[in-house]
Amino acid sequence: DTAVSQTPKYLVTQMGNDKSIKCEQNLGHDxxxxxxxxxKKFLKIMFSYNNKELIINETVPNRFSPKSPDKAHLNLHINSLELGDSAVYFCASRKRFQETQYFGPGTRLLVL
Amino acid sequence: DQQVKQNSPSLSVQEGRISILNCDYTNSMFDYFLWYKKYPAEGPTFLISISSIKDKNEDGRFTVFLNKSAKHLSLHIVPSQPGDSAVYFCAASAIGANSKLTFGKGITLSVRP
Structure with missing residues (x-):
């Protein structure tokens, strides 16, 4: 009955590779x-989608491309991975017009 | 430019005593504030929130106080329990359809048995 799930949980890859992270929520959020x-442990927003439409893009390099096939899924594809992309990536969801966001467990990406 | 600041990186309290975690913000457009708790290798878990039209919100052992004029909020946990040991993030948003959360850096709370 996981609310927000992410796969994979851990991802170790070489510089220059392309990888994807997947997120699914079963909360009915949009x-x-x-x-x-x-x-440095700061949590910073990258993207937001509402009903499959991109509504926030926080000056993220265009090597990062989010895709939302439906409102329950939001995937993140990263091209030409760089050392600085090593981080923990969290997916979150909320119901529109409610402020509380619910987070997934995170994907720990290490670029070697 | 940090719009949400948690200036103390860590706090250690004795079990049973009160824990007070502080948070300051600079953006006067923020009108909703949340606290999240995070254990290692897990995602942040929503704890409690407060709207700017209130100055206090209570949920069991957790109370959040908001001082809008000072742009300051605090989370009180009483009594503190060892299981409360975690990183606590303060977050703020400007209510709206395109709202996003701006997080502080987090405070590591250790509750000693």
Missing amino acids: TMYWYKQDS
């Missing part, structure tokens, strides 16, 4: 987010 927690 807004989903990607956040990045860097080495």
Whole structure:
């Protein structure tokens, strides 16, 4: 009965590779987010989708491309991975017009 | 430019005593505030929130106080329990259809048995 799930939980890859992270929520929410927690532990928003429409893009490099096939799923594809992309990526969701966001368990990405 | 600041990186309290976690913000557009708790290798878990039209919200052992004029909020946990040991994030948003959360850096709370 997991509310917000992410796969994979851990991802170790080489510089230059392309990888994807998947997120699914079964809460019936219509807004989903990607956040990045860097080495300094700040949680920063990257993207937000509402009903499959991109509504927030926080000056993230265009190597990062989110995709929302339906309102329960938000995936993140990263091209040409760089060392600085190493971080924990969290997916979150909320019901529109409610402020509380619910987070997934995170995907720990390590780029070597 | 940090719009949400949690200036103390850590706090240690004795079991049974009160824990007070502080948070300051600079953006006057923020009108909703949340506290999240995070254990290692897990995602943040929603704890409690408060709207700017209130100055206090209570849920069991957790109370959040908001001082809008000072742009300051605090989370009180009483009594503190060892299971409360975690990182606590303060977050703020400006209510709206495109709202997003702006997080502080987090405070590591250790509750000693």
